[in-house]
Amino acid sequence: MNAKVYVTLKTGVLDSQGKAVKHSLETLNFKEVTDVRIGKFIELKLEGVTKSEAEKHVKAMCEKLLANTVIESYKFEVSE
Amino acid sequence: MDQNTKVTPEIVKKHGLSEQEYERLKKALGDREPNITELGIFSVMWSEHCSYKSSKVHLKKLPTTGPHVVQGPGENAGIVDIGDGLCVAFKMESHNHPSFIEPFQGAATGVGGILRDVFTMGARPIANLNSIRFGSPDNAKTPYLLKGVVAGIAHYGNCMGIPTVGGEVVFDECYNGNNLVNAFTAGIVKKGDIFKGFASGVGNPVIYIGSKTGRDGIHGATMASDVFGGGNEERRPTVQVGDPFTEKLLLEACLEAMKSDAIVGIQDMGAAGLTSSSFEMASRAGTGIDMDLDKVPLRETGMTPYEIMLSESQERMLAVTHVGREKEIIDIFKKWDLDAEVVGIVTDDGIMRVRQKGKVVCELPIAPLVHAAPVYERPIKKPGWQDKVQKLDLKKIAEPKNYNDTFKKLIGSPNLACKSWVYRQYDHMVGTDTVVLPGSDAAVMRIKGTNKAVALTVDCNSRWCYLDPYWGSAHAIAENARNLVASGARPLAVTDCLNFGNPERAEIMWQFEQSCLGMSEGCKQFGTPIVSGNVSFYNETGKDAIYPTPAVGMVGVIDDISKHTTQFFKDTGDVVILLGVNTNELGGSEYLKQIHNKIAGNPPHLDFEREKSLHKAVLAAIGRGIVKSAHDISDGGLAVALAECCMQDNCKMIGAEVKLEDDVRSDALLFSEAPSRIILSCSGKDADLLLTIAKSFGCPANIIGSVGGDKLKIGDLIDVGLKDIYGLWSESIKKIVS
């Protein structure tokens, strides 16, 4: 079982790294970029759990460790 | 490389061994062909980087001994005695080629390597410095390299919690294709607690410690022995990735393990990893090692003996403990969540024997191979252009009409500007020992529990070394010593990174030889032997070699910490005194380069006796407690030095007004970089005493002005508001990267 977890800054929280990357893209003439948000991608390999258990556990992992829910939101996909 | 790979002439060539070298290798092996692993090991051991085969004959001429030298070159780091049973272990090492290919990781692992060199000796690192050099500020690659190198140094040093307290940052076209990253670390160790890299005691276990071994950095050492150009920049996979977090654990675990008496010898796995560490440890002790690669902690599966032996994965060490004591040492490393495994045993047959899955995959007689290591006396030829570049007719150099404008241009030029953009990214206060922060002549580190401090500096004027490698290199020693003296410290010893072009070119070897001779003379004159260092050749791209750049790091001691000085003027009304003599010499100056676009002339004359009397006078005056500030005059000359006395990086400013009555041309008066000069300040009541002290050592000294106001005024030549020049001076480096 694999889980893919995406952690990003919540909308409204200033992403200074994203801002710098956007600026850099602009100077490379990619004028169509209106916003850049930078986040984390975490891959988990799981064993001995059903898909629904895995989903429950990964949610708990996000809440407890993988994301800081004060500023970050997360989403994940679990696949066999 | 699979163990069964056949060794063909082509493979030998790919490993950078010449035909003669291959023949030597076969002979030392007892007239047999090496297998692929053995060949790999020797391509690294006999690379320029590890073997010093081109430099050895010249390095032998350097002074390396002295009454205070506890450990000279040949160990992980050099060590000097600073009294009270304490020693300073220190070394500087280059990481030039990796930093050009991947500036962040290249610089970071450079710092990691030099830190390990120091703490393997049993010393707790107290400070990092560095000498970093980049191409012209307007070269397209410079901002990328500058940002990456500085961030990499910051990343590693900050995370380790070792303050980065000083160094030099230089820009010049000659580094466009080869930037330089020379990292320096100093540590403190009690005289009785020094560890060395000896694999002694037959039957003792050999323990692998630290990170797991992966496929990174294979053949880093041979990369450092190659000229760039022709696609070498694409060798990206060989760059190692540093993990300062693991190294921090390694540091604490090692120092804890060393407190027991279980460790016999210990060595960092640097260039050529497991190979050179085990080989060197056995070679020093005159023993052999029998190693089982199945025990080596691996990060990847299916690694061949070749890959395991040559991996340059970072944050690893090799230790030998007393037999029966291995468990207590392993437990300490496990406590710090580090891998530690017995991978071998010390033997008495002088053979390095490596097994995998029960089979011997490498069997090398150590002594014959060390003995057979190539040493070259490379051809030497003075370059045809050398005399020509030394020609300079000052009569043809027009003096500027407006010195205020000239001065502003200089103070805002990257080589003379404030380097705070760089050192603010370095944690320079962690450890709470940094008494003098970056930005003054030398960093001063207190030693807790004593009244002592250590002063540290790194410096080299490579333009002078280009114009005259002998005198340029002698100047490098003199200037470092002067920096230490200005901070109140007695110079003790030197570490050096000799960065040069391709040694297979006779002109480069001439530069190298001259440089060694010049440094040698300088070291003898100041009583500061060279106790550690390294050589980095092949710093050239296409046909363009860098300037000869013997970066010098020097360590000094302050016996009474209350008697340290900084370069900054302190109080209104203080008297400004110039020690030394102003001259007409402008050869090789930043002024000629920036204002007249000329790189020519001889470096200024260096009179050792005059320099030594200056040092004695300044140390005596500081010892009397009457010196409020001391600053050596170097890059940019007297005018720039005065500005540096007036301005600190945190907007703190105090002006000065001076009058100079020397009979020299005005541009030389302001911007000559002639040596053996220091600007002091003291309160008015102490001025006479200071002059008397200076004269008693035969050092010329004159009151030239006073401290106060918000301007820098130099005769009727310069009159600038400090606020007007502060922005030019402090923002210059930032402008390069933004």
Add this chain to the structure above:
Amino acid sequence: MKFGIVVFPGSNCDRDSFHVPTKVCGQEAVYLWHKDADLKGVDCVILPGGFSYGDYLRCGAIAKQSPVMKSVIEHAKSGGYVIGICNGFQVLTESGLLPGVLMRNTSLTFICKYIQVKVNNKTPWTNKYDAGEVITLPIAHNEGNYFCDEVTLRRLESNGQIAFKYHGENPNGALADIAGITNEKGNVLGLMPHPERISELILGGTDGLRVFESIISTKK
């Protein structure tokens, strides 16, 4: 007063944080190993600066899971003193002992320099300062940009929980110039500047020393 300095793997201001209470203030102190839940009867826990667990994932995120932190949280909840300096502040916000979060500096670079902060002297950590006193402290961090939601900010302000505010220059983009905050009861302090680095004249000043003297003075 007995101080306990927590040592996480990657802590690097632990020895500095030990030095000031003992050698400068003459108090007792012990190190507290991260794998060990025993707080050894200390009155005040110091979470030192550094890069706990390499600062991997997020600064302080892994440290909060360690055995010692479970005890530190209990200690704080029962009114015991806890101070988190720099990385320690990050550990405190991650473990929920203090509200908010510390984000990357707006400059995107590590910053090491002296800055000025204005002190609120109505906390047990600052009672030796004058009201509104402006002092000089060093900072050295990459993630010191304090952030919290508006409700939290209003609560911090109305409860007088903001112990230190950047004065003049805000070096990292912190919300409302926040350099350090306490919890509601005041027994937990987190701050980005390093008071332990400026507690001796030889290091250029003693503006940080009074943080230690303040808390020591609360013990009768």
